[in-house]
Structures are given as structure tokens and as C-alpha cells.
Amino acid sequence: MPRKPNGSRQTRALLATLLDRSQIWRHGYDLSKETGLGSGTLYPLLIRLSEQGLLESRWQEADRPGLPPRHVYRLTAAGLALAQQQEIAATADGRAGALA
């Protein structure tokens, strides 16, 4: 049976986490803690979503002096649309727009 692209449990968890605060750039380690996905699973997913144009990334300056910039991620418009579709499919009731 062909698998639906981006339909795996891990991918869905990651998309839901990225959707939760979609305007905010997220760090890899935070995403790992929030989704419960280890770096070994997380980064291949991030790389794949990125290649599919669903995720954008950039380097963000550290908020403490002396530390190097970090790579941060957020959904693109296409990624947002996909994550929202997934969320609507997953829950019958819409969530109120939470403050960041």
C-alpha cells in the first residue's frame, strides 16, 4: 500500500508542533524536546520538509553573547497549509488562536 507523503506519525507530530507557534522560528533542540523525536529522526524530517518547500530555515543570532548563531526553522505558506489541513483532519474542533 503506498504511503501518504508526510503522513507518518513522526511527521505529523513535527508539523503539529511547528503549527502551534507558526510565526516563531524554532530551534532543532527545542523541536526535539517538544516532539519527543531524537535528532536522528528529527533532522531527516526537517531536511525532507525543507526540500519539499514546506519548511524554511535561516541562521539566527544567539540571544546570549559568545554563542554561535543557531539554525532555526518555521513552516512556509505551503507548509502551514499542509499542517492546518492535517490539524483539521485530526481534530473536529478548531483551536482558539493561542498567544505565543
Added chain:
Amino acid sequence: MSAGTGRWRRLAVRLVQHAAWVLPGAGTPWAEAMRRELDYIGDEPAALRWALGCIVASYRTRLAASSWFGARSAWRWVTTSRLASGATSWATSGATTGVVMLLIGLALQGYARGQTEPPTPAFPTPAFNEAACALPAIPPDIAPRLRCGTVNVPRDYGHPGAGVFKLAIVVVHTRSDRPQPDPVLYIHGGPGSSITASAAWIARNESPALAPDRDLVLVDQRGSGRSEPELCPDLARRQLALAGKKVADDTLLAAVGDTYRACREELARQEIEPAWFGTAITVRDLEVVRQALGFPRWNVYGRSYGTTVGMTLMARHPETLRAVVLDSVYPPDPLPLTRPQTFAAALDGLFAACHADGACAAAHPDLAGMLHETMVRLEAAPMPVTMPAGAEPKLIWVGPWVFRSLVFQSLYSRASMASVPRMIQAAHDGDTVALQPFIVHAAAQYRNSSVGDAAVVNCRDRPDLQAAASGASLADMIGTSGFPGICRGWTMPDDPPVVARATTVPTLVMTGSVDPITPPVFARAAASVMGPNARVVEFAHVGHATAAASPCGAELVRQFISQPAAPVDTGCAAAVPPVTFR
């Protein structure tokens, strides 16, 4: 590596370097991304688990991208999560496996040689450069209490070596001879207003009322007040000048839109990047200021947009905060109500208050109806209001947009809301003489704010403003903030302000029941995110900025900052008397 130098961490670093070796070419930024996260993982076993995962990730990605092994079975073996989870429990299970991992790490070390380290940014050491107070009209009794100076902050935190901005700082010393060690950082609103210019007034009035035994730290945020850079200093004056011509609102607003475009071009010529501004960046500046002044911890009193900065500071640097007062909370997008909605609610409050006041009700039996009629009249025929001699422009044409903005602004304080029925009556009757002082006052206030800073910060912070670019209705426009299309070509929203979730910092959230711009629903929404350490106090008959509006407001701030953990008796907040109309 800056975070820790334990053996496991060194091994983790080597493992991640190996991962980088596995991911050449297009994978390099990803390898670097994984590597840098290590600096932010304080716990050594967690760092090691992270590093092992990175190796798995790198092989998975490399296999997915190439047909090295061809054999599907090999691919499946690597892509099952068994390896990742198996390896992590293996690595953390005991000393024997630890030694094995260490050997692997040592063996792998060679592969990473020749990788170039990314340059570590050079941050200027935070320093307070004291200077004479170049402030207007400082009375002799106040002068000894003011310490003035500047703190340099990087123009662009991404390139900290590429120049600095000087931020204007004034420390207002308490009159107490036994000051507490932790001062109060007073964060001004706007974005784009200034605070150091009010140092004398704050020293005389707010310092004894809000924090009698603590120093106050006043900082003009980058791009506003006396801090660098000046962002289109002429913008407010140019916009006011447009109201000197008799044109319909749509023409006027189109011309205002042109002033923003001209400002954007001016910044481009000066090579000032809009991406250097925004609440998150102001928060970084404040942290530099704290270090420069050498305070291990401080308190915050933030007002209006200053609460946006304060809440983001709580999220980013909670360890530096002893107690936080958020007065008239302006949360990040999405806001629970739009500005036309918050304005309408405050107007309803005004109508009810006038109705309940004997004299006001007698003079204006149908204030709501009169306001509506006034707007219709101004639409048909704007009113020319002559400005005092020497003022620019010489004349201001009051049409619906100008009048709506004037009423909105006048609902901010108890003092000015007391005159709003009279102001509506004046406009209704075409009495330009009675209207003049209100217009003069509002124009002066507008001229003194940095409209350029407001635009650059809001465009950076507020995705809703970007979204509103196309569909906003000019009939709903109030003032120039939220101007449709204002952010086009400025900057994309990024690194937006946040509300600290479940904060550990004791927080007092103050809100006015008839605030036209940040009503109680904003305060409650933000407080519900901040959790049980945030207490909300709602003041009856009070608009925007509650600490200054009543003795009760000031007293609650004073008590709370003095003893953040103690219960505060907020009973006086509900007992603030109704406004006396005049």
C-alpha cells in the same frame, strides 16, 4: 565549545563532527545546524544522545540522497528508528559502553580535521559611557539625582563587528538614602515614544510614587527619542502638513502612504536596515544595558507597548527579573480584538459614563447620536481649525479621519476623556475655536513621537499588519498605525514578541476598564498564558496607563515592587471614582 568541557561532551562534539563528514555538499549547513545545537544542551547525557542521533540522521540523509548501498534492506535497516533508540540507551547504559563510544569518537576525530570553524561573533563588551545630562529644563533640585550616558549596542546582532548604535540612558536616583540594590527598568510605549526627555518629570512624580526606594532606569529604545538612529525624523511633521490641505480622506490617506514610502527610501539611502529593529532586538539591547550598568537583577515597569517588550524580556531573560509590572498590556498578534472594536467599546464606556453623570447627561442627552451626526457632517464638509501663530501647519482640516483619531487619542486618560463630550459638541456645532486646543495638543503629541520607529517595529513584530495590507478599510483607520500597505517593502515580520508561558517571575498586570487601545481582555488573555504568577487588576473608569491614572494605581505598583511575593490588596482598583466631565 563554550558550554562545558566534560569528557562526554568532548565525545559528543567528535561524533557530531563525524556526522558533518558524512553530510558533505548540500548537507553541510544541516550538519553545522546539528552541531551548534550542542552548545545549547547543558546536560551531558542529553548532549551525547543528541550527537548519536546526529550520526544516524546524517547516514539516513546520505542514504536517502544517494544509491550507495542500493540494497533496499540496508536502507530500511538505517531508517528504522531502532538504531537511534538502541544506540542512545546503549550509550547511556554504563561505563563499558562509554569507553567503546569514546574510542569510536577518537577514531572518528580524524575525519573531522580540516573542517573550518565558523567565526565566533565578536560582541563589544557592554559599557556605560557616562556624560553630562543634555536634557532640557532640569530643575536644580532634580539635577543631582540624574545620571546620564549612553550604552553602545550592535547595529546588527548578526554582524556585531559592523558598527554600533548609541542608546540614551538616564538613571534616576531615588531620594531615599537607603536605596535597594535592584532598580526598576521603566520601559516606554509607542513604539516610538521617548522616555529620557521626561526624566525630570519622572524624577519628581513617578520615582517617589512608584518606587520610592529604588533607582529608575530610563532607556530610549533604538530608533526613538535621543537614541540612535534617527528614523525619518521629519516623518511626523510631513504627515501633519498633509492635513493642512482641504482634501477628502482617501486622498489624504494616499498621501500619508506616500510619506511612508519616502521614509523607506530614505532609510535605504542611509543603509539602515528595517531588519535591525523590532521588540526581540530591543530586548537584546536591554540585556546589554543591564550588563553595562552592572545590575545582576532588576525590576520592570512596562507601559503600553512597553509591556510587549516586558513580556518578551520575561520570556528571554527571566533570571534577570525580580518583579514585573505590566501596565496596559499590548500582547503580540493575534490580538483578541481589532482596534475599531476596542475603540467602539471605549466609546460605549464613555456614553454610559456621560449618561450616569447628571451634568453631562443634561448637556448631551444623546452623545452617541451627536457623534454619529458629527461624523456625517465632517464627511460632507471638513472643518478648518487655525493653529496658533508660529505653528506648522498653519491650518488643520478636520475631516472624519482626523476627528476619529482625535477622539480615540483623547480616550486614553481620565483627564482628557473628561473633555470628550465637549469636544464632540464643538465639532458638531462647527465651533473651530473650541476645537482648537484639542487639535493643538494632539498635533504636538504626534510630532514628538517617532513615527518611523513605530512603523519599523510594528512591521517587524506584527504579522497581522502585513496581512491587513490589502484588505483594510480606510473608513476604520485611526491615526497612522496599522496603515494599510505600510509594511510593503519595509521588512518581513520576524522573531515576533512573545508572552512568557507559565512565568516564574512575579507579575502584576494592570488594566483600565475603558482603555481604547489595550482593554482588559488583552490583559486577561496575556495573563492566562503567563499563568498563576501573573495577577490581573482592573481599574474602574480608567483608560490607558493605569499607574498614573489614580492614587490607587501608583500605590499598587509601589506595594508590589516593594514586596512581590506578598499579597496586594487590590480593593481600591474597583473603587476609582467615575470621571467628572467638564
